Amino acid sequence: MTGRKMTGRAAGEPSLRARRELAALNDALTLAERGLGRQTTAALMARLLRVAAMFPRSVDDTLMWQVTDLVTGDDVSDGVKLTLIRMGWASIVQAQYKLRGLRMVSVPKDRQAVAA
Numbered sequence: 001m002t003g004r005k006m007t008g009r010a011a012g013e014p015s016l017r018a019r020r021e022l023a024a025l026n027d028a029l030t031l032a033e034r035g036l037g038r039q040t041t042a043a044l045m046a047r048l049l050r051v052a053a054m055f056p057r058s059v060d061d062t063l064m065w066q067v068t069d070l071v072t073g074d075d076v077s078d079g080v081k082l083t084l085i086r087m088g089w090a091s092i093v094q095a096q097y098k099l100r101g102l103r104m105v106s107v108p109k110d111r112q113a114v115a116a
Helices: 016-033 041-054 061-072 078-100 109-115
Strands: none
Touching: 016 041, 016 078, 041 061, 041 078, 061 078
């Protein structure tokens, strides 16, 4: 045992950027579900795929491809597409909760100082 201090994030832990992207996707989905968002379901699905890539242990690739096929097709309505994207987002959040519990996305120190 060397007694080194761990200053970085633990191996396998998602970065702050990844957690922020996950939170931003939640905001975009909430706006879209309320009819206030300006992003298409295809754009939201692309964001979900980008976020899923940041959490590789949380999502099965085959499931994401199936959801992508449904969202990009014409077989279901936009409401159903939003629900499928929300379910993909929720599966990532649930997997992260099981691994690490609930954690807030931290605010940078300089923003905290400005807000005070």
